[in-house]
Amino acid sequence: MPQGITRRMDAAALQTFTSPVVLFFVLGFLAALARSDLAIPEAIAKGMSLYLMAAIGLKGGVAVSQSGVDVTVGLALAAGIGASFLLPLMAYAMLKGFGKLDQLNAGAVAAHYGSVSVVTFVTAVEIYELQGIPPGGYMVAVMAAMETPAILTGLLLARRGMDRQQQGTSELLHEVFFNASVVLLLGAFVIGMIGGADGFADVSPFFEAGFKGVLCLFLLDMGLIAARRLLDSRAMTWRLGSIAIALPIINGALGTALGAAIGLDTGSAAALGVLCASASYIAVPAAMRLALPQADPGIYLTMSLSVTFPFNILVNIALIGALASRLT
Amino acid sequence: MPQGITRRMDAAALQTFTSPVVLFFVLGFLAALARSDLAIPEAIAKGMSLYLMAAIGLKGGVAVSQSGVDVTVGLALAAGIGASFLLPLMAYAMLKGFGKLDQLNAGAVAAHYGSVSVVTFVTAVEIYELQGIPPGGYMVAVMAAMETPAILTGLLLARRGMDRQQQGTSELLHEVFFNASVVLLLGAFVIGMIGGADGFADVSPFFEAGFKGVLCLFLLDMGLIAARRLLDSRAMTWRLGSIAIALPIINGALGTALGAAIGLDTGSAAALGVLCASASYIAVPAAMRLALPQADPGIYLTMSLSVTFPFNILVNIALIGALASRLT
Amino acid sequence: MPQGITRRMDAAALQTFTSPVVLFFVLGFLAALARSDLAIPEAIAKGMSLYLMAAIGLKGGVAVSQSGVDVTVGLALAAGIGASFLLPLMAYAMLKGFGKLDQLNAGAVAAHYGSVSVVTFVTAVEIYELQGIPPGGYMVAVMAAMETPAILTGLLLARRGMDRQQQGTSELLHEVFFNASVVLLLGAFVIGMIGGADGFADVSPFFEAGFKGVLCLFLLDMGLIAARRLLDSRAMTWRLGSIAIALPIINGALGTALGAAIGLDTGSAAALGVLCASASYIAVPAAMRLALPQADPGIYLTMSLSVTFPFNILVNIALIGALASRLT
Amino acid sequence: MIETVIRKRIEILADKVMIRTVTDAIDAVGITGWTITPVDSGKGREGRWREERVMGTDKVLILTIASQENADALAEKIAPILTSHGFLLTMWDVEVIRGERF
Amino acid sequence: MIETVIRKRIEILADKVMIRTVTDAIDAVGITGWTITPVDSGKGREGRWREERVMGTDKVLILTIASQENADALAEKIAPILTSHGFLLTMWDVEVIRGERF
């Protein structure tokens, strides 16, 4: 690796570990490992996640209202949707082969890795902005578009060769297209586009100035939850743990390369990489409880939330940023 | 209508529909109609409503501490209290006649229309400030004073000719005078008057800068709740739906005219109109569950929350503003 | 008393009573005495207390990252820890003698008075900053260090001469060292030290600008809770009520004198006084339910929360500030 | 084996604004205590309700353990508002450990 | 003395995303209503869960009062998803005041 890149990665890693956002995540993780009773009320955590989604949606919409929509945006959307459909395939192969999961659980886990984690994306945007490589506002729309295709692929994989169960299919499709985060992200995005920078000025003290602080507290909570789930988990094996680290590295690299290939700027290519690398722990688990109730949440939630999520926050976002800088 | 007014109304309507505050309400309404599972935790929604009341109370108190109290304020208070006592009479007649409700339910619904909706008022203030016709700070006190007289009129109407039920009367009177929103609004108002602009400076980043953003999320939630109630409702008829639109138009016009007649400035006259036009969905329903438990919440909550409230936010605030500009 | 001091105390008292923070507390207290149904959802209150602890911890850490750590900081820590260990002894004597409590309850109450109230501290910092005597940032670490030693003293007193109960001891020690507020305060403190002023800049709109407003709403809630507990309480006597006022006066004076003796600046000496004067109503009650379940929460919570806490907020913070000005 | 006593467990679904009325009745007939648990949503003759906490029209479950006599007295006392307010009261026998105080 | 009737009280622990399925079944067999109460955490064959409200994978208790026949009909109807989704259904007899409408 050329020296410039190495130095850059060092700086990025340092920045990661002095950022309050990341430090609060570490605090939560350590507090839970020490079995502290620190806990954020669930209503507050839920409220913060809604706030973050509304804010990021608005911000993206305002950005697009200014930059306009061009062919790059269309390409990024297509790339994201395609990745979400296809990434579960490789994940499934690894999970069944090396991971020794049965078809059902392998399909369920694969769906999580094709979909995205909003908070990982938001944290990455913060870090990339600090590093001077802000992703384009339209990446918010790409994120919303990537939430659900993977669910369909995961289900097809899990149910392959089985009698197609009818029960719950219509609820599922509905859940997939009108789930809370898709509606809120896209809704706020459209509001941002309609209102533009002028409309946003009024609400920006709330949605912009407060953003990083809320993200700190939310990541504190996610650290607590991720570590507690790790402690309570019964179903984790070293094989699954390894996959939960290997997949974000591979998917992140593929996503970043894809972004660079279709001509995205550095920040946006990195953001696409992060979206591919991240695993859902909100939209997809809810869908799985509906459609694949026999799959074990102790496997898919622990992998995505307790291993992949921390790995992305602490290590992989910086790696992907460095890779994107190199490729674009 | 002279061209100037028409143009003004167009501009106002446009402003209404590009305001993020209103757009978030529309988003919530549509999401619920699409049966999305988007929901704001009730504790968060309740917290936001307390925040909004504290903030509007403080702001009004600070404004009055600077402008002082004069005869106009006294007139506005008297007008508001009088309207709250009397508006239920006309509503009752319409509800029993055209609406075909029995005495009990007609009285219960009438109480709601004499009282006020804090959020409708707050939204109107935001919109009128954008239009350059800010209502006076004392209108907050008028609002607090208008919350409860209508409850008494409504109960008298509902119980006319019946053996006066004793049970619950003392609880009711207590509920009427010390209900949460009256206490918080007036309490914050007094704190604002004592602290003045200096005392407020310290807390204004929280109560002022965050205000519009919180209002956005709160209206998102009210949109969700209003639409869901409409979907779940069994008791609505086209007659009641029509009344729920006619009453705010008529009461709004009467209130605005009254405001103009007693010499209020444009914004304050419009605000009085909005108060008369709005229907309570917090203080009054709770009082009705206590005092008229046999009345059907499916009627009064659906009318006030799911029909009148959206109508006021989307259409009537703009209409009343235009009327006030004409009359003053 | 020399005239200068008297005038200063008058000014301080006045400032106390026109500060929105204190006025909201009074509003809550009065609303609950009037049996209003005003209530802040518990999740929101809990969320606000976490926010306040994170913010005060961060602020202290940033301050120390700039001022550095010197021998004064070490002395202040030692003084605080020593006071927390020793103050329960005098309290215990008063509670058993004058207060007529049995050994068990006297020990439990004594533990509360040796420990500290975070919100009392935070309110004092706000008031002292207004008065131009800001306490040092390291006092946050002193506060965190003072939370738990008193619990050990209190337990020893309560269980003196009894068969040492084994059950629950390990849970208790764990609770004592990893309880939520210690972890969050110290964790945020360390994050503040690592991030320094630069790292804090990003999150300061949330943690700094919002601070006083959140404190207002939190004190509103504490006023409600304190007064409601007073109304519901059965176990309070005039003797216990007197002790709940005498102890903060005595402990506050001792703490302030100690602070002056070890060379703290005016604000920090006053802050040490406030820490000694304040009584815990979060960490210690939870520990007592674990370790001394037979002790009556109706006694210890009512004394610390409903008498000492309001007395400190309304009167004693100002007294201690005046004393510190005199002694340093 | 631990000895148990048989008591009535009574659960009343009531409007939050009516809590005071119900708990006053419990106190009045001499029952030693009660416990209130939250309710999210429901459906009855008047249709579905949910998210009423925002409006303050939500409900709670009030649970109390009582002797047979006290339970009967409470039922008697509370029957009128059961009907007028549409409350729901169910009760059944339970074993209580160290329950002599109820 | 107040007259009571005997009814079945049925409580179903179910995933929040499945509420609709359960309440539709309740409505379908003709039971007049239901009430939903919140659940914080739990432990079962799949290990401990808590703080799932943040992830949207939390559970609720669905409570309904029904006649013996309706209760049996509901149990019959809901049995398949009980097994596949790991729901928990318990039911017992309770006295209901003015309970003719159930």
Next chain:
Amino acid sequence: MIETVIRKRIEILADKVMIRTVTDAIDAVGITGWTITPVDSGKGREGRWREERVMGTDKVLILTIASQENADALAEKIAPILTSHGFLLTMWDVEVIRGERF
């Protein structure tokens, strides 16, 4: 008709700080699981409490389904802290569908 088995339903009202102690006891006697539901407020010998969630001194209901033997074992094991901590334990028979695993 769906076959049901009879099991004990045990509900324990306990301080939140004591959850661990209770659930450890449940695990220790070999019961397969438990479920925790929130509590808002209450009144007992020590007077009324409410809004204790802010202070961290609030209570929860711990609910577990067990066989008669396991229920007895749990009652035995938990009796000492019932008295010292003022917990409330009630239990009764319920029908459980597909409940062989409890």
